[in-house]
Amino acid sequence: MTITLLLEQMFNGLQSGVTLFLIAAGLTLILGIMDFVFLAHGAQVMIGAYAAASLTALTGNFFLGILLAIPITFASGFLLEFLLIRHLYRRDHMDQVLATFGLILFFNELIRIGFGPAALFSDLPKALSGFVNILPEAPYPMFRLVVILVGLACAIGIHVLVSHTRVGAMVRAGANNEAMTAALGINIRLLRRFVFAVGACFAGVAGMMIGPLTAVEPGMGEPLLILSLVVIIIGGIGSVRGAFVAAVLVGMVDTMGRVLLPVILRSFMGQAAADGAGPALASMMVYILMSLILVFRPTGLFSPKG
Amino acid sequence: MGALKILLDGANRNRTLFVLLAGFALFPIYTGIADLPFWNDLAMRIMILGMAAMGLNLVLGYGGMVSFGHAAFVGVGAYCVGISQYYGLYNGWIHIIMALGACGALGLAIGYLSLRTSGIYFIMITLAFAQMLFFLFVSLEQFGGDDGMSIDRAEFIIIDLWEPLRLYYLIWAALTLSSILLMFIVRSRFGVVLQAIKGNESRVEAMGLAPLPFKITGYVISAMICGLAGALFASWQEYVSPDIMHWTRSGELMIIIILGGLGTLSGPLLGAVVFLLLEEILPELMHVVAPNYAENWMIIFGPILIAVVLFARGGLMGLVQRVTGGRT
Amino acid sequence: MSETVLQIEGLEKSFGALRATRDVSLDVAHGEIHALIGPNGAGKTTLIRQIYGSETSDAGIVKLRGEVMNGLNVPQRVARGIGRSFQISNVLMDFTVLQNAILAEQARLGESFRFFRPAFDDPALIEGAEVMLDRVGLGDRAATPVADLAHGERRLLELALALAAEPALLLLDEPMAGAGSEETQHMIEIIDGLRSRAAILLIEHDMDAVFQLADRVTVLVEGGVIASGPPDAISADSAVREAYLGSEDHA
Numbered sequence: 098m099t100i101t102l103l104l105e106q107m108f109n110g111l112q113s114g115v116t117l118f119l120i121a122a123g124l125t126l127i128l129g130i131m132d133f134v135f136l137a138h139g140a141q142v143m144i145g146a147y148a149a150a151s152l153t154a155l156t157g158n159f160f161l162g163i164l165l166a167i168p169i170t171f172a173s174g175f176l177l178e179f180l181l182i183r184h185l186y187r188r189d190h191m192d193q194v195l196a197t198f199g200l201i202l203f204f205n206e207l208i209r210i211g212f213g214p215a216a217l218f219s220d221l222p223k224a225l226s227g228f229v230n231i232l233p234e235a236p237y238p239m240f241r242l243v244v245i246l247v248g249l250a251c252a253i254g255i256h257v258l259v260s261h262t263r264v265g266a267m268v269r270a271g272a273n274n275e276a277m278t279a280a281l282g283i284n285i286r287l288l289r290r291f292v293f294a295v296g297a298c299f300a301g302v303a304g305m306m307i308g309p310l311t312a313v314e315p316g317m318g319e320p321l322l323i324l325s326l327v328v329i330i331i332g333g334i335g336s337v338r339g340a341f342v343a344a345v346l347v348g349m350v351d352t353m354g355r356v357l358l359p360v361i362l363r364s365f366m367g368q369a370a371a372d373g374a375g376p377a378l379a380s381m382m383v384y385i386l387m388s389l390i391l392v393f394r395p396t397g398l399f400s401p402k403g
Numbered sequence: 404m405g406a407l408k409i410l411l412d413g414a415n416r417n418r419t420l421f422v423l424l425a426g427f428a429l430f431p432i433y434t435g436i437a438d439l440p441f442w443n444d445l446a447m448r449i450m451i452l453g454m455a456a457m458g459l460n461l462v463l464g465y466g467g468m469v470s471f472g473h474a475a476f477v478g479v480g481a482y483c484v485g486i487s488q489y490y491g492l493y494n495g496w497i498h499i500i501m502a503l504g505a506c507g508a509l510g511l512a513i514g515y516l517s518l519r520t521s522g523i524y525f526i527m528i529t530l531a532f533a534q535m536l537f538f539l540f541v542s543l544e545q546f547g548g549d550d551g552m553s554i555d556r557a558e559f560i561i562i563d564l565w566e567p568l569r570l571y572y573l574i575w576a577a578l579t580l581s582s583i584l585l586m587f588i589v590r591s592r593f594g595v596v597l598q599a600i601k602g603n604e605s606r607v608e609a610m611g612l613a614p615l616p617f618k619i620t621g622y623v624i625s626a627m628i629c630g631l632a633g634a635l636f637a638s639w640q641e642y643v644s645p646d647i648m649h650w651t652r653s654g655e656l657m658i659i660i661i662l663g664g665l666g667t668l669s670g671p672l673l674g675a676v677v678f679l680l681l682e683e684i685l686p687e688l689m690h691v692v693a694p695n696y697a698e699n700w701m702i703i704f705g706p707i708l709i710a711v712v713l714f715a716r717g718g719l720m721g722l723v724q725r726v727t728g729g730r731t
Numbered sequence: 732m733s734e735t736v737l738q739i740e741g742l743e744k745s746f747g748a749l750r751a752t753r754d755v756s757l758d759v760a761h762g763e764i765h766a767l768i769g770p771n772g773a774g775k776t777t778l779i780r781q782i783y784g785s786e787t788s789d790a791g792i793v794k795l796r797g798e799v800m801n802g803l804n805v806p807q808r809v810a811r812g813i814g815r816s817f818q819i820s821n822v823l824m825d826f827t828v829l830q831n832a833i834l835a836e837q838a839r840l841g842e843s844f845r846f847f848r849p850a851f852d853d854p855a856l857i858e859g860a861e862v863m864l865d866r867v868g869l870g871d872r873a874a875t876p877v878a879d880l881a882h883g884e885r886r887l888l889e890l891a892l893a894l895a896a897e898p899a900l901l902l903l904d905e906p907m908a909g910a911g912s913e914e915t916q917h918m919i920e921i922i923d924g925l926r927s928r929a930a931i932l933l934i935e936h937d938m939d940a941v942f943q944l945a946d947r948v949t950v951l952v953e954g955g956v957i958a959s960g961p962p963d964a965i966s967a968d969s970a971v972r973e974a975y976l977g978s979e980d981h982a
Contacts (some may be wrong), residue, residue: 108581128523132523134523166704180457181709184713185712185713188712190469190522190523190526191463191467191469191665192656192716194469194471194526195657195658195661195708195712196659196708196709196712196713198654198657198708199704199706199708199709199712200709201705202701202702202704202705202708203702203705203706203709204702204705206699206702206705207702209699210696210699210702232665260532283688316663319651323530323531323534323650326527326530326531327527327531329527330524330527330531334523349453373573376542377538377539377542377543378541380538380541380542381535381539382539384531384532384534384535384538385535387528387531388516390517391520391528392516395460395519395520395524396524
């Protein structure tokens with residue numbers, strides 16, 4: 098376990114973390130502000146990934162592909178809210194769960210019809226496929242570094258949007274208090290649609306970023322969705338700051354855990370036992386972390402609406 | 404009231420359920436005459452799925468707890484069979500006791516950790532725990548990991564499962580017993596408190612009852628019923644893999660319950676019948692109507708579910724009640 | 732002098748910068764109806780919640796019959812003799828009137844972990860439940876689904892359920908809220924009849940009811956007590972008249 102390797106894994110953890118944050122941020126706002134259980138958020142990731150991949154293939158240019166895909170994901174969130182989601186706000190959580198579960202089924206199958214069940218492999222853009230030395234003699238894939246930077250930039254952007262703009266203030270004031278916001282002259286319906294679309298956008302960007310790193314395939318969003326839910330539970334529903342901290346934490350624990358745990362276990366179990374228990378424990382690490390945090394802080398690390 | 408009277412009264416109130424149970428009991432006679440043994444297989448699958456859905460319905464429909472973790476209990480029940488056989492235990496009764504015990508204990512642990520939260524937190528936590536168990540079994544290489552493990556038909560002392568139909572009636576008996584058990588439970592003092600908690604937890608507290616012990620107890624019972632279903636499933640399918648406990652399978656159980664009618668005794672089994680029949684019929688239909696997209700028949704399910712949620716909340720039992728004027 | 736059932740000393744509760752309960756002390760004796768009045772937002776319901784256990788206090792003591800209640804949760808306090816009727820009807824909407832009462836009776840008897848006999852057909856429970864409903868005059872509405880009840884009837888059911896466990900302390904949070912004049916008078920008669928059986932802390936805006944029923948009145952303004960005493964003294968108190976622009980004026 099060299100320093101280089103450790104550093105590389107730390108950066109991978111950070112990359113995984115900011116990707117999760119992009120997904121979790123929208124989710125925590127939708128959940129926290131509109132009290133809506135949007136299980137189909139993973140589908141937004143998938144839509145973004147597919148939009149970017151196909152537009153990249155169409156235009157031959159990765160950056161153009163992403164640029165064009167972003168408004169598409171924004172529109173998809175906007176339309177979805179308008180056509181379906183807004184009819185479900187008054188329903189109880191179970192109804193929302195079931196309806197959005199139905200959406201997951203529908204979108205996954207739709208993608209299968211449109212693009213086939215096999216994974217699309219999108220290539221890394223040539224300009225970003227090199228390596229960067231984060232330390233002397235420590236090369237790191239440039240693309241992953243870019244993902245980290247994009248994620249951090251988005252985080253700052255979300256923070257500015259929520260804390261320092263009028264729209265953000267309206268969002269924080271409580272898009273779930275119709276009477277009050279209406280009295281303040283705010284069109285609450287448009288506000289909710291906006292929050293939804295922005296959340297979809299960021300999730301889509303996450304999808305676009307990880308597309309070249311993993312496979313673009315139907316159902317790619319669901320594992321990320323569940324991890325994002327864990328992030329939100331740990332961070333506190335409604336708190337964007339909490340989502341960031343928790344996302345980085347989860348990304349780190351998950352990535353580093355898989356690498357370090359077998360090593361740690363090997364030092365006091367035999368090789369065979371460690372190699373058996375290692376992967377099992379590593380894949381459960383994040384959930385064990387979540388359970389521990391819940392025991393001491395049942396509503397997450399950060400108070401709501403942070 | 405004597406037990407028999409309660410039983411008959413319950414059967415009368417849930418006529419759809421008992422008609423279905425009677426139907427399943429008599430079904431092999433028909434398939435025997437018509438020489439359609441494949442349909443027995445389908446019927447067994449429906450009964451098992453219906454049992455698992457009934458278990459979940461106790462907490463979902465009657466208790467109002469949206470748990471995404473119940474497929475995990477089905478899976479644990481199934482793996483109890485597989486793992487026992489791995490270690491040389493082939494006695495089916497022991498498998499069942501193990502499944503009940505393991506799921507009871509797991510239900511207690513997960514229930515205790517999760518039920519102190521509520522609302523969105525509860526939903527997400529059960530989802531996370533289900534995923535955790537899924538990954539656990541995926542990474543247990545000696546039990547097949549991702550590929551799963553094959554299972555021999557268990558030996559039930561007295562019942563030789565290799566006789567055709569023995570497994571069928573074993574499953575039927577388990578289903579019927581579970582139905583009767585649930586029928587007693589939902590009308591009992593425990594059951595009405597559970598339903599009251601679903602409607603208004605603070606009122607229950609105001610009456611001097613702490614809700615948590617009731618919720619946990621309900622959770623444990625439902626976990627055990629799902630575990631039993633899982634153990635029987637392993638014997639039926641002769642195979643178990645982590646896929647059985649993927650969180651989307653919990654979603655499937657929820658679909659079945661809502662399709663059949665949430666919070667009714669007959670709903671889950673009726674929903675299982677309709678769901679699995681749809682699964683058989685839809686692909687055939689697609690072959691005829693849109694042959695190019697025949698493989699994508701699943702696409703219908705999503706909108707059906709959304710439509711049921713939006714417009715037909717009472718599910719099929721809601722329809723039945725409207726037609727029969729209140730009698731289910 | 733009657734036994735003191737409720738004793739509050741120095742209760743404090745803040746929500747962030749808002750000090751909702753300021754150093755409140757009061758007591759209620761058995762057989763007494765003690766009214767708590769004050770403008771909207773004075774913190775009356777917050778105070779009730781701290782006595783009831785659904786809100787924890789930042790400081791101060793709540794004692795029931797000499798026993799400290801701090802740290803106990805709602806079901807535990809209910810078991811020790813606190814009953815509450817809610818400002819917004821908090822009854823079980825999916826059941827009938829009788830079924831609500833049966834549940835309360837079942838809870839009172841303390842044997843709810845039974846899995847065999849149907850609860851709603853249990854004659855032992857039905858008997859107690861019917862008595863409970865007769866107490867407030869809802870006996871003939873037993874089979875009605877709660878969702879079909881008139882507003883006033885729901886308030887009566889609310890009261891009946893609060894009385895179910897024969898509590899030593901009754902917290903009545905605006906029992907007359909939204910009731911018509913006939914219903915209000917009916918409710919006043921019932922509460923009057925309860926006087927000898929419990930200590931009653933009554934939040935009300937209806938000054939007519941307050942003056943008919945109360946032995947003592949405590950006035951809460953912005954979380955703090957500004958006056959406490961017999962109704963006549965309170966209505967003459969200038970501080971009260973100034974601070975509390977009540978909608979009814981009874982001198």
